[in-house]
Amino acid sequence: MPPSEGSFARVLFLSLTAAIGGFLFGFDSGVINGAVEALQVAFNASAIDTGFNVASMLIGCAVGAFFAGTFADRFGRKPVMMVTAIAFLISAIGSGIANSSMEFVMYRVLGGLAVGAASVLAPAYISEVSPPSIRGSLASLQQLMIVLGLFMAFLSNYLIANAAGGASANWLFGFPAWRWMFWIEVLPSVLFLVAIFCIPESPRYLVAVGRRDDAHKVIASISGHATAGGIVEEIVDSLKDCTKPRLRDVIEKHTGKVSRVVWVGIGLAALQQLVGINVVFYYSAVLWRAAGFSENDALLTTVISGVVNVVSTFVAIALVDRVGRKPLLLIGSIGMAVSLGALAVIFSTGQMVDGELKLGGAYGMAALFAANLYVVFFAFSWGPIMWVMLGEMFPNHLRGSALSICGFVQWMANFAVTLTFPMLLGSVGLGVSYGIYAFFAAVSVLFVVKAVRETKGMTLEQMKN
Numbered sequence: 230m231p232p233s234e235g236s237f238a239r240v241l242f243l244s245l246t247a248a249i250g251g252f253l254f255g256f257d258s259g260v261i262n263g264a265v266e267a268l269q270v271a272f273n274a275s276a277i278d279t280g281f282n283v284a285s286m287l288i289g290c291a292v293g294a295f296f297a298g299t300f301a302d303r304f305g306r307k308p309v310m311m312v313t314a315i316a317f318l319i320s321a322i323g324s325g326i327a328n329s330s331m332e333f334v335m336y337r338v339l340g341g342l343a344v345g346a347a348s349v350l351a352p353a354y355i356s357e358v359s360p361p362s363i364r365g366s367l368a369s370l371q372q373l374m375i376v377l378g379l380f381m382a383f384l385s386n387y388l389i390a391n392a393a394g395g396a397s398a399n400w401l402f403g404f405p406a407w408r409w410m411f412w413i414e415v416l417p418s419v420l421f422l423v424a425i426f427c428i429p430e431s432p433r434y435l436v437a438v439g440r441r442d443d444a445h446k447v448i449a450s451i452s453g454h455a456t457a458g459g460i461v462e463e464i465v466d467s468l469k470d471c472t473k474p475r476l477r478d479v480i481e482k483h484t485g486k487v488s489r490v491v492w493v494g495i496g497l498a499a500l501q502q503l504v505g506i507n508v509v510f511y512y513s514a515v516l517w518r519a520a521g522f523s524e525n526d527a528l529l530t531t532v533i534s535g536v537v538n539v540v541s542t543f544v545a546i547a548l549v550d551r552v553g554r555k556p557l558l559l560i561g562s563i564g565m566a567v568s569l570g571a572l573a574v575i576f577s578t579g580q581m582v583d584g585e586l587k588l589g590g591a592y593g594m595a596a597l598f599a600a601n602l603y604v605v606f607f608a609f610s611w612g613p614i615m616w617v618m619l620g621e622m623f624p625n626h627l628r629g630s631a632l633s634i635c636g637f638v639q640w641m642a643n644f645a646v647t648l649t650f651p652m653l654l655g656s657v658g659l660g661v662s663y664g665i666y667a668f669f670a671a672v673s674v675l676f677v678v679k680a681v682r683e684t685k686g687m688t689l690e691q692m693k694n
Contacts, residue, residue, distance in 0.1 A: 236450070236451050236452060236453060237363075239450050239451055240358055240359055240360070240363075240367065240451045241367070242428075243354075243355075243358050243428050243429075243451075244355045244358065244359065244367045244368075244370050245370060245374075246424045246425065246427065246428050247310070247350070247351045247354040247355050247371075247428070248351055248355065248370045248371050248373070248374040249374065249417065249420060249421040249424055250310060250313060250314075250346075250347030250350060250351045250374075250421060251347060251348075251351050251370070251371040251372070251373075251374035251375045251378065252374040252375070252377055252378040252381075252417055252421075253314075253317045253343070253344070253347060253378060253414070253417055253418060253421060254344045254347045254348055254351075254374075254375050254378060255374065255375035255376060255377065255378025255379040255380075255381075255382065256378035256379070256381055256382045256414055256417060257286070257317065257320070257321075257340050257341075257343070257344050257378075257382075257414060258286070258344065258375075258378075258379065258382075258507070259378065259379035259380075259382035259383055259386075259535075260382040260385075260386065260410050260411055260413075260414065261282075261283050261286070261337075262382065262383060262386060262531060263382075263383070263386025263387065263389075263390055263396055263407070263410055263531075264386070264396055264407040264410050264411070265282075265283060266396065266397075267395075267396035267397040267405065267406070267407040268282050268330075268333070268407065269282075270397050271397065271405065271407070272329060272330040272333065281330075281334070281648065282330060282333060282334065282337070283647055283648075284644050284647040284648040285334040285337045285338055285341070286337040286338065286340055286341035286344065287341060287640055287641075287643050287644035287647055287648075288338055288341060288644060289337070289338035289339060289340065289341020289342040289343075289344070289345060290341040290342070290344045290345035290348070290640035290643065290644075291341075291345060291636075291637050291640035291641045291644060292341075292342060292345060292637075293313075293341060293342035293343060293344065293345025293346040293347075293348075293349075293640075294345035294346065294348055294349050294632075294633065294636025294637050294639065294640050295345070295633050295634070295636065295637035296346075296633065297309060297313075297345065297346035297349040297350055297632075297633065297636065298349050298350075298353070298628075298629035298630060298631075298632040298633030298636065299629060299630065299633055301349070301350055301353065301434070301629055302434070302437070302629035302630070305430050305431070305434050305438075306350055306353065306354045306357075306430060306431045306434055307425060307428065307429070307430045307431075309346060309350060310346075310347075310350050310354070310425050311422065311425050311426075312346075313343045313346045313347055313350065313421075314343075314418060314421040314422035314425060315422065316339055316340065316342055316343035316346075317340065317343045317347075317414065317417075317418040317421065318415060318418040318419065318422065319336070319339060320336050320337065320339045320340030320343060320414075321340070321411055321412060321413075321414035321415045321418055322412065322415060323335070323336030323339070324336045324337055324340065324411040325404075325408040325409070325410075325411035325412040326408070341640075345636060345637075345640055348616075348636055348639070348640070349632045349633065349636040351371045352368055352371050352616045352617070352619055352620030352632075353431075353620055353628060353629070353632055354431055355367050355368050355370065355371060355620060356368055356617075356620035356621045357431040357432065357433045357434070358431060358432065358447070358451055359451075360451065360452055361686055361687060362550065362686070363550060364550070364617075364621060365549035365550040365554065365617050365621075365685065366546050366547075366549055366550050368613075368616065368617040368620050368621065369542070369545050369546040369549055369613040369614075369616075369617055370546070371613070371616045371617075371620075372542055372545070372608075372612050372613030372616055372617075373539070373542045373543070373546060373613070375612075376535070376538040376539050376542050376608065376612070377539055378417075379535055379538065380532070380535030380536065380538065380539050382410075383531045383532045383534075383535040384532050384535065385410065385413050386410050386531075387529060387531070387532050389406045389409050389410055389413075390406050390410075390525075391525065392406075393405075393406035396410070429443075429446075429447045429450075430443070430447070431447075432444040432447040432448050432460075432461075432464070433464055433625060435447065436461060436464045436465060436468065437468055437625075441461055441465070444461055444464070445457050445458065445461050448460050448461060464625065468625055468626060488627070488631075490622060490623060490624075490631070491623070491627070491631050491634065491635070492680075493622070493680050493681060493682075494618070494619055494622060494623065494631055494632075494634075494635040495634065495635055495638050496676050496680060497615050497618060497619065497635070497676075497681070498615065498619065498635040498636070498638045498639035498642070499638050499639065499642045500611070500669060500672065500673045500676060501611050501612075501615045501639060501642075502639060502642035502643040502645075502646055503642055503646065503666070503669040503672075504565055504569070504607070504611070504666050504669050504670045504673065505569070505646055505650075505662075505663070505665075505666030505669070506604075506607050506611075506612070507643055507646060507647055508646060508647070508650050508662075508666070509534060509600060509603070509604060530597065533601070534600065534601055534604050537601045537604050537605060537608070538604050538608045538612075539608075540608075541604065541605045541607075541608030541609045541612075542608050542609065542612060542613055544608075544609040545557065545608065545609040545610065545612070545613040545614065546613070548609070549613070549614065549617060549685075550685065550686075553683050553685040554614050554617060554618055554681070554683060554684055554685060555677060555681050555682070555683045557609060557610045557614050558610050558611060558614050558673075558677045558681060559674065559677045559678065560606070560610060561606045561607060561609065561610020561611050561614075562610070562611070562670060562671075562673040562674040562676075562677055563606075563674055564602070564603075564605070564606030564610075565603055565606045565607055565610075565611070565667075565670040565673070566667055566670035566671045566673075566674060568599050568600075568602045568603035568606060569603055569663055569664075569666050569667035569670050570663075570664075570667040571595075571599040571602075572596060572599045572600060572603065572659075572663040572667075573660050573661070573662075573663040573664035573667055574660070575592050575595050575596045575599060575660075576596065576658065576659035576660040576662075576663060577658070577659075577660030577661075578592055578660075611673070615639075618681075618684060619631075619632060619635055619636075620632075621684055621687075622682075622684050650662065653665075
């Protein structure tokens with residue numbers, strides 16, 4: 230049964246607050262895009278060093294995601310989100326004041342810890358406070374805020390670089406523009422920290438630690454007093470005979486093997502990155518420069534891709550609780566395979582001129598169209614649906630542990646793709662690079678058909694191994 234108007238406003242507020250972590254996730258991930266070449270100049274970095282400057286955050290992301298679920302099960306969702314907000318704030322300030330690659334990497338890793346934690350905590354918290362009838366749409370807010378964060382990073386990068394005359398040029402108070410690109414993140418970091426004080430702890434965590442009365446109050450504010458008692462009892466029943474949450478919960482006692490649902494989660498997490506989406510978002514300015522665009526046009530093209538990403542995510546929010554998770558994943562996989570294949574063919578036609586790739590005739594616009602079509606298919610399917618499913622598909626007793634493992638895998642796959650792209654670009658070129666991502670998109674089609682189960686309309690207590 231859908232919540233009342235007052236209850237819906239309440240759960241929407243809780244979900245949006247948690248999803249601010251997703252906004253910071255997106256902003257922190259995307260802000261590096263406009264600063265890549267400026268950092269290379271500022272720190273006199275090689276291609277490998279540049280790749281590590283970009284990818285270093287992802288090491289922190291993997292570690293943050295791995296431990297966040299366990300810490301959230303032990304200390305609660307809310308305290309861990311507070312620590313995450315503080316880490317975002319310190320990273321934003323520190324990345325902008327860094328004077329060497331090592332110092333920059335240190336602050337980026339700290340930001341990565343925060344991003345990784347937010348990637349696990351936000352979908353878990355949203356799923357745990359959302360009624361089943363609208364859980365998919367509310368959980369999709371995580372991805373919407375991620376893409377809004379990416380878009381705002383792209384837009385602020387473009388505006389700052391345009392105002393300063395380039396990312397390396399000095400801007401306000403004599404500081405280089407690229408430093409201001411990172412300092413802008415201070416504002417949403419402070420907002421996240423303040424907003425967390427206004428939300429309650431997850432009711433499912435409260436039940437797990439024996440605070441049933443507190444859990445009843447939270448659920449009553451969301452679903453109404455008439456149903457709150459029954460929901461609390463369902464949660465209690467789902468946690469019966471369960472020990473305190475721990476990582477080894479993902480191993481089934483009767484088989485001694487990792488639970489099937491955890492393997493499916495790992496597959497979803499890895500494939501979402503192996504299709505190469507973050508090459509578009511982390512390196513798009515570099516990518517479009519390679520395709521013959523000027524620095525200003527490349528940054529503007531990135532902003533356009535950000536708009537496409539945001540609009541397409543609204544499509545997912547509208548459809549996820551009507552159409553279901555699995556159909557959207559399948560359509561997205563097919564579309565990504567086709568559009569990535571087209572990009573591979575288009576970029577293979579380019580010629581190297583003075584060490585730079587140049588696309589002839591209408592191929593540049595064709596590449597731009599295919600890339601944005603790829604973003605569309607990703608943004609209404611694998612982008613949000615992966616987070617929706619990871620937040621809801623695991624049984625209560627292993628949700629935190631399973632999310633930690635899947636989050637770790639997701640960020641390690643992200644790290645591998647991000648680190649290897651500059652090397653692939655310099656060795657085999659864009660054509661072969663996008664051919665590799667097209668292959669993984671084709672694999673994702675088979676994975677959805679064979680492994681993914683529909684979770685539309687199910688309560689969290691109905692999720693099974």
